[in-house]
Amino acid sequence: MMNRPALEAHPQPATQPRQPPDIESDWALFLDLDGTLLDLAPTPTSVVVPDGLVDVLRRLHHRLHGAVAIVTGRPLADIDQLLAPLVLPVAGNHGASARLPDGTQQALAPVQPLPPGWVTQAQAACAQWPGTIVEPKPYSLALHYRLAPEHADNVFNLLRCFAAERADDYEILTAHYAYELRPRHADKGMAIERLMALAPFHGRVPVFIGDDVTDESGRAAARRLGGIGLDVGESFSGSAAHVRQWLAKAVGDQDT
Numbered sequence: 001m002m003n004r005p006a007l008e009a010h011p012q013p014a015t016q017p018r019q020p021p022d023i024e025s026d027w028a029l030f031l032d033l034d035g036t037l038l039d040l041a042p043t044p045t046s047v048v049v050p051d052g053l054v055d056v057l058r059r060l061h062h063r064l065h066g067a068v069a070i071v072t073g074r075p076l077a078d079i080d081q082l083l084a085p086l087v088l089p090v091a092g093n094h095g096a097s098a099r100l101p102d103g104t105q106q107a108l109a110p111v112q113p114l115p116p117g118w119v120t121q122a123q124a125a126c127a128q129w130p131g132t133i134v135e136p137k138p139y140s141l142a143l144h145y146r147l148a149p150e151h152a153d154n155v156f157n158l159l160r161c162f163a164a165e166r167a168d169d170y171e172i173l174t175a176h177y178a179y180e181l182r183p184r185h186a187d188k189g190m191a192i193e194r195l196m197a198l199a200p201f202h203g204r205v206p207v208f209i210g211d212d213v214t215d216e217s218g219r220a221a222a223r224r225l226g227g228i229g230l231d232v233g234e235s236f237s238g239s240a241a242h243v244r245q246w247l248a249k250a251v252g253d254q255d256t
């Protein structure tokens with residue numbers, strides 16, 4: 001049996017404010033989705049967007065003169081579907097691709113379609129491991145075991161086999177009850193740096209909020225650029241509802 005990383009591993013954040021400061025009008029706000037804006041759900045497709053969240057994000061986007069972006073492991077299409085009718089700048093696929101503030105889409109890292117056969121092989125394997133879920137994405141492949149923790153080693157070892165075939169192109173990411181093959185050289189920190197070079201983000205104070213080990217590069221980039229990297233566990237008691245309340249307060253809506 002190959003070794004896999006510990007479940008639900010969390011890094012220890014570097015020194016930063018532990019209590020979330022009030023949102024300032026000169027901030028550029030970068031928001032993770034799952035576990036930060038949305039409560040974690042049993043499956044990727046069963047997440048619920050709470051009433052009022054889209055309107056709060058729309059008002060924040062207006063208040064910060066457009067400097068609000070979603071920075072997520074999900075594809076751009078998921079974000080547009082979940083936040084419709086709002087269309088925000090997005091860095092998706094763990095920073096591999098983005099929709100920029102002017103609406104254009106571009107790759108931020110070298111990306112290519114998944115190698116033929118990986119998805120069907122994963123589906124065939126996961127069919128033998130009840131409760132596991134295959135989530136194919138444009139440039140990456142996530143295998144979820146939240147409903148079947150006993151199969152964590154199985155899904156990890158399958159991805160290890162795929163990664164070994166293309167070690168120069170893919171790496172394994174540990175997420176919440178999931179492992180994911182992600183294109184190398186893509187991460188949220190790099191995506192935030194790219195967005196911060198563009199209006200309306202440029203010249204603002206970058207603030208990133210995320211809940212997961214996959215968000216550490218985003219927190220580090222925000223700090224490196226003179227801003228703030230907040231961890232949901234540290235600063236919001238691990239509660240996406242608290243993040244939503246904090247955002248709502250900034251636009252004068254206490255009911256979200």
Ligand SMILES: O=P(O)(O)OC[C@H]1O[C@H](O[C@H]2O[C@H](CO)[C@@H](O)[C@H](O)[C@H]2O)[C@H](O)[C@@H](O)[C@@H]1O
Nearest residue numbers: 033034040041042043044072073074146176178
């Ligand atoms: O970067 P994020 O916006 O936080 O996205 C990270 C991954 O989120 C999703 O998976 C996670 O959330 C699911 C729904 O709550 C949950 O069922 C699963 O266990 C979590 O791992 C999404 O499915 C992935 O594609 C994202 O990479």
